[in-house]
Amino acid sequence: MSEQADDGVAPGEGTGGAGWRVGDLAALTGLTVRTLHHYDDVGLLRPDRTAAGHRVYRRAHLERLYRISVLRRFGVSLDDIAAALDDPGWTLDGALRTHLVELEDQVLRMERLLHRLAATRPDVAADGAARGDDVAGDVDVCRRLLALLEDTAVASTEPLRRVAVLVYADLEAAHRHLVEVFGLEPGPVHRDDAGTVVHGEVRTADGIVMLHRVAPEWRLVSPATLGAATGMLVVTVRDVDAHHAAVVARGGTVTYPPTDQPYGVREYGAIGPEGEPWSFWSPLGGT
Incomplete structure:
Protein backbone atom coordinates (compact mmCIF):
# COMPACT_ATOMS: atom_id res chain seq x y z
CA MET A 1 0.00 0.00 0.00
CA SER A 2 1.45 3.36 -0.95
CA GLU A 3 1.82 6.27 1.46
CA GLN A 4 -0.25 8.41 -0.88
CA ALA A 5 -3.12 5.93 -0.76
CA ASP A 6 -3.14 6.03 3.05
CA ASP A 7 -3.17 9.82 3.05
CA GLY A 8 -6.22 9.80 0.82
CA VAL A 9 -8.42 8.01 3.34
CA ALA A 10 -10.94 10.09 5.26
CA PRO A 11 -10.53 9.82 9.05
CA GLY A 12 -12.73 7.09 10.50
CA GLU A 13 -13.85 5.77 7.12
CA GLY A 14 -15.72 2.51 7.58
CA THR A 15 -14.81 2.28 11.28
CA GLY A 16 -17.75 3.89 12.99
CA GLY A 17 -15.72 6.68 14.64
CA ALA A 18 -13.24 9.49 14.11
CA GLY A 19 -9.56 8.79 13.71
CA TRP A 20 -6.38 9.96 12.01
CA ARG A 21 -5.00 8.99 8.66
CA VAL A 22 -1.35 8.00 8.72
CA GLY A 23 -0.32 11.27 7.09
CA ASP A 24 -2.35 13.30 9.57
CA LEU A 25 -0.86 11.42 12.51
CA ALA A 26 2.63 11.93 11.14
CA ALA A 27 2.01 15.68 10.86
CA LEU A 28 0.51 15.79 14.35
CA THR A 29 3.41 14.02 16.05
CA GLY A 30 6.35 15.14 13.91
CA LEU A 31 7.14 11.58 12.86
CA THR A 32 7.39 10.34 9.29
CA VAL A 33 4.87 8.16 7.51
CA ARG A 34 7.66 5.64 6.98
CA THR A 35 8.25 5.45 10.75
CA LEU A 36 4.56 4.81 11.42
CA HIS A 37 4.52 2.11 8.76
CA HIS A 38 7.58 0.51 10.36
CA TYR A 39 5.97 0.53 13.80
CA ASP A 40 2.99 -1.24 12.25
CA ASP A 41 5.18 -3.78 10.44
CA VAL A 42 7.05 -4.76 13.63
CA GLY A 43 3.86 -4.91 15.69
CA LEU A 44 4.71 -1.98 17.93
CA LEU A 45 1.77 0.22 16.91
CA ARG A 46 -1.03 -1.59 15.08
CA PRO A 47 -3.72 0.78 13.79
CA ASP A 48 -7.29 -0.13 12.98
CA ARG A 49 -8.14 -0.84 9.36
CA THR A 50 -11.00 0.35 7.22
CA ALA A 51 -12.99 -2.05 5.08
CA ALA A 52 -10.67 -1.06 2.26
CA GLY A 53 -7.61 -1.90 4.37
CA HIS A 54 -6.47 1.66 5.05
CA ARG A 55 -4.80 2.53 8.36
CA VAL A 56 -6.80 4.54 10.90
CA TYR A 57 -5.37 5.60 14.26
CA ARG A 58 -7.48 6.23 17.37
CA ARG A 59 -6.87 8.11 20.60
CA ALA A 60 -5.39 4.99 22.22
CA HIS A 61 -2.94 4.68 19.33
CA LEU A 62 -1.92 8.32 19.78
CA GLU A 63 -1.29 7.81 23.50
CA ARG A 64 0.78 4.70 22.83
CA LEU A 65 2.70 6.51 20.10
CA TYR A 66 3.69 9.32 22.45
CA ARG A 67 4.92 6.77 24.98
CA ILE A 68 6.95 5.12 22.23
CA SER A 69 8.43 8.48 21.22
CA VAL A 70 9.43 9.29 24.80
CA LEU A 71 11.10 5.91 25.28
CA ARG A 72 12.92 6.24 21.97
CA ARG A 73 14.31 9.57 23.17
CA PHE A 74 15.39 7.75 26.32
CA GLY A 75 17.45 5.47 24.07
CA VAL A 76 15.31 2.35 24.58
CA SER A 77 15.30 -0.18 21.73
CA LEU A 78 12.07 -0.99 19.88
CA ASP A 79 12.07 -4.55 21.24
CA ASP A 80 12.40 -3.29 24.81
CA ILE A 81 9.72 -0.66 24.19
CA ALA A 82 7.32 -3.34 23.00
CA ALA A 83 8.02 -5.46 26.09
CA ALA A 84 7.62 -2.46 28.40
CA LEU A 85 4.35 -1.20 26.94
CA ASP A 86 2.85 -4.69 26.95
CA ASP A 87 3.74 -5.09 30.64
CA PRO A 88 0.67 -4.30 32.80
CA GLY A 89 2.98 -3.03 35.54
CA TRP A 90 4.72 -0.47 33.31
CA THR A 91 4.25 3.21 34.13
CA LEU A 92 5.65 6.35 32.57
CA ASP A 93 6.81 7.54 35.99
CA GLY A 94 8.75 4.32 36.51
CA ALA A 95 10.37 4.66 33.09
CA LEU A 96 11.32 8.26 33.87
CA ARG A 97 12.86 7.30 37.22
CA THR A 98 14.91 4.56 35.54
CA ASP A 151 38.76 3.76 33.33
CA THR A 152 35.23 5.15 33.49
CA ALA A 153 33.82 3.01 36.29
CA VAL A 154 32.75 4.91 39.40
CA ALA A 155 33.47 3.04 42.64
CA SER A 156 30.60 2.71 45.11
CA THR A 157 32.69 4.46 47.80
CA GLU A 158 33.97 7.26 45.56
CA PRO A 159 32.73 10.79 46.37
CA LEU A 160 30.42 11.74 43.54
CA ARG A 161 29.38 15.38 43.71
CA ARG A 162 29.47 18.27 46.12
CA VAL A 163 26.25 20.00 47.16
CA ALA A 164 26.51 23.58 48.38
CA VAL A 165 24.37 24.51 51.39
CA LEU A 166 23.51 28.14 52.13
CA VAL A 167 21.79 29.26 55.32
CA TYR A 168 19.08 31.93 55.18
CA ALA A 169 16.66 33.40 57.70
CA ASP A 170 13.99 33.89 55.01
CA LEU A 171 14.19 30.89 52.71
CA GLU A 172 11.28 31.96 50.52
CA ALA A 173 12.73 35.41 49.83
CA ALA A 174 16.19 33.93 49.28
CA HIS A 175 14.84 31.38 46.80
CA ARG A 176 13.01 34.11 44.91
CA HIS A 177 16.11 36.34 44.77
CA LEU A 178 18.42 33.59 43.55
CA VAL A 179 15.98 32.66 40.78
CA GLU A 180 14.67 36.05 39.72
CA VAL A 181 17.84 38.15 40.16
CA PHE A 182 20.77 35.75 39.77
CA GLY A 183 18.99 33.59 37.19
CA LEU A 184 19.53 30.23 38.87
CA GLU A 185 17.12 27.46 37.94
CA PRO A 186 14.34 26.98 40.51
CA GLY A 187 14.25 23.74 42.44
CA PRO A 188 11.65 22.45 44.91
CA VAL A 189 10.46 24.43 47.92
CA HIS A 190 9.21 22.48 50.94
CA ARG A 191 6.85 23.93 53.55
CA ASP A 192 5.77 22.79 56.99
CA ASP A 193 2.15 22.42 58.08
CA ALA A 194 1.96 26.14 58.80
CA GLY A 195 3.06 26.98 55.26
CA THR A 196 6.53 28.21 56.23
CA VAL A 197 9.35 27.30 53.86
CA VAL A 198 11.73 24.96 55.69
CA HIS A 199 13.88 23.80 52.78
CA GLY A 200 14.55 24.95 49.25
CA GLU A 201 16.79 24.24 46.29
CA VAL A 202 18.11 26.09 43.28
CA ARG A 203 20.15 24.54 40.53
CA THR A 204 23.00 25.25 38.19
CA ALA A 205 23.91 23.09 35.21
CA ASP A 206 26.29 20.98 37.29
CA GLY A 207 24.52 20.62 40.60
CA ILE A 208 22.26 21.72 43.42
CA VAL A 209 22.43 24.56 45.92
CA MET A 210 20.41 23.71 49.03
CA LEU A 211 18.84 26.51 51.04
CA HIS A 212 18.83 25.63 54.74
CA ARG A 213 16.93 27.22 57.60
CA VAL A 214 18.74 28.90 60.45
CA ALA A 215 19.61 26.15 62.96
CA PRO A 216 21.44 27.28 66.12
CA GLU A 217 21.64 23.67 67.29
CA TRP A 218 23.98 23.04 64.34
CA ARG A 219 25.62 26.47 64.59
CA LEU A 220 24.04 27.49 61.29
CA VAL A 221 23.22 31.18 61.12
CA SER A 222 22.34 33.61 58.36
CA PRO A 223 24.99 36.07 57.15
CA ALA A 224 22.43 38.79 57.90
CA THR A 225 22.35 37.73 61.56
CA LEU A 226 26.08 37.14 61.82
CA GLY A 227 26.96 40.40 60.11
CA ALA A 228 29.61 38.58 58.09
CA ALA A 229 30.04 35.59 55.80
CA THR A 230 32.32 32.63 56.37
CA GLY A 231 32.27 31.57 52.73
CA MET A 232 30.94 32.39 49.30
CA LEU A 233 29.65 30.68 46.19
CA VAL A 234 31.32 31.02 42.80
CA VAL A 235 29.22 30.24 39.72
CA THR A 236 30.52 29.77 36.19
CA VAL A 237 28.37 31.39 33.49
CA ARG A 238 28.74 31.30 29.73
CA ASP A 239 28.95 35.09 29.23
CA VAL A 240 29.87 36.95 32.40
CA ASP A 241 29.25 40.40 30.91
CA ALA A 242 25.75 39.44 29.76
CA HIS A 243 25.01 37.88 33.14
CA HIS A 244 26.26 40.99 34.92
CA ALA A 245 24.02 43.21 32.79
CA ALA A 246 21.02 40.98 33.50
CA VAL A 247 21.60 41.00 37.27
CA VAL A 248 21.92 44.79 37.29
CA ALA A 249 18.72 45.11 35.23
CA ARG A 250 16.89 42.90 37.73
CA GLY A 251 17.92 45.11 40.64
CA GLY A 252 20.85 43.09 41.94
CA THR A 253 23.65 44.66 43.97
CA VAL A 254 27.07 44.37 42.32
CA THR A 255 30.25 44.82 44.35
CA TYR A 256 32.66 45.08 41.41
CA PRO A 257 32.16 44.94 37.63
CA PRO A 258 33.40 42.21 35.27
CA THR A 259 37.18 42.23 35.53
CA ASP A 260 39.88 40.07 33.94
CA GLN A 261 41.66 38.27 36.77
CA PRO A 262 45.24 36.92 36.79
CA TYR A 263 43.92 33.43 37.58
CA GLY A 264 42.39 33.06 34.12
CA VAL A 265 38.79 34.20 34.49
CA ARG A 266 36.68 37.28 33.90
CA GLU A 267 34.72 37.82 37.11
CA TYR A 268 32.31 40.12 38.89
CA GLY A 269 30.96 40.16 42.43
CA ALA A 270 27.42 40.50 43.75
CA ILE A 271 25.60 40.53 47.07
CA GLY A 272 23.19 37.69 47.81
CA PRO A 273 19.73 37.94 49.37
CA GLU A 274 21.01 38.19 52.97
CA GLY A 275 24.27 40.05 52.45
CA GLU A 276 26.55 37.16 51.53
CA PRO A 277 29.09 37.55 48.70
CA TRP A 278 28.70 35.78 45.36
CA SER A 279 31.06 35.66 42.42
CA PHE A 280 30.17 34.96 38.79
CA TRP A 281 32.84 34.26 36.21
CA SER A 282 33.67 32.93 32.77
CA PRO A 283 37.05 31.45 31.82
CA LEU A 284 39.08 33.84 29.71
CA GLY A 285 39.02 32.60 26.14
CA GLY A 286 35.49 31.13 26.51
CA THR A 287 33.95 28.21 28.39
Missing part, protein backbone atom coordinates in the same frame (compact mmCIF):
# COMPACT_ATOMS: atom_id res chain seq x y z
CA HIS A 99 16.09 6.99 32.88
CA LEU A 100 17.06 9.58 35.49
CA VAL A 101 19.21 7.02 37.29
CA GLU A 102 20.92 6.13 34.00
CA LEU A 103 21.47 9.79 33.12
CA GLU A 104 22.90 10.50 36.56
CA ASP A 105 25.38 7.66 36.10
CA GLN A 106 26.39 8.98 32.67
CA VAL A 107 26.82 12.51 34.00
CA LEU A 108 28.95 11.30 36.90
CA ARG A 109 31.16 9.32 34.55
CA MET A 110 31.58 12.29 32.21
CA GLU A 111 32.31 14.70 35.08
CA ARG A 112 34.87 12.29 36.47
CA LEU A 113 36.53 11.95 33.06
CA LEU A 114 36.43 15.72 32.51
CA HIS A 115 38.21 16.43 35.78
CA ARG A 116 40.81 13.72 35.21
CA LEU A 117 41.60 14.89 31.67
CA ALA A 118 41.78 18.52 32.79
CA ALA A 119 44.20 17.54 35.55
CA THR A 120 46.31 15.55 33.07
CA ARG A 121 46.56 18.23 30.40
CA PRO A 122 49.39 20.28 32.01
CA ASP A 123 51.52 17.14 32.27
CA VAL A 124 50.82 16.27 28.63
CA ALA A 125 51.75 19.79 27.53
CA ALA A 126 54.93 19.74 29.62
CA ASP A 127 55.92 16.32 28.26
CA GLY A 128 55.40 17.54 24.71
CA ALA A 129 57.53 20.64 25.23
CA ALA A 130 60.33 18.58 26.79
CA ARG A 131 60.36 15.88 24.10
CA GLY A 132 60.18 17.98 20.98
CA ASP A 133 59.97 15.54 18.05
CA ASP A 134 60.36 12.39 20.15
CA VAL A 135 57.62 10.16 18.69
CA ALA A 136 58.27 7.40 21.22
CA GLY A 137 57.39 9.82 23.98
CA ASP A 138 54.05 10.53 22.31
CA VAL A 139 53.31 6.81 22.35
CA ASP A 140 53.81 6.73 26.12
CA VAL A 141 51.54 9.73 26.62
CA CYS A 142 48.86 8.20 24.40
CA ARG A 143 49.00 4.97 26.38
CA ARG A 144 48.44 6.88 29.61
CA LEU A 145 45.54 8.79 28.07
CA LEU A 146 43.96 5.59 26.76
CA ALA A 147 44.17 4.03 30.22
CA LEU A 148 42.50 7.13 31.62
CA LEU A 149 39.75 7.10 28.99
CA GLU A 150 39.00 3.43 29.55
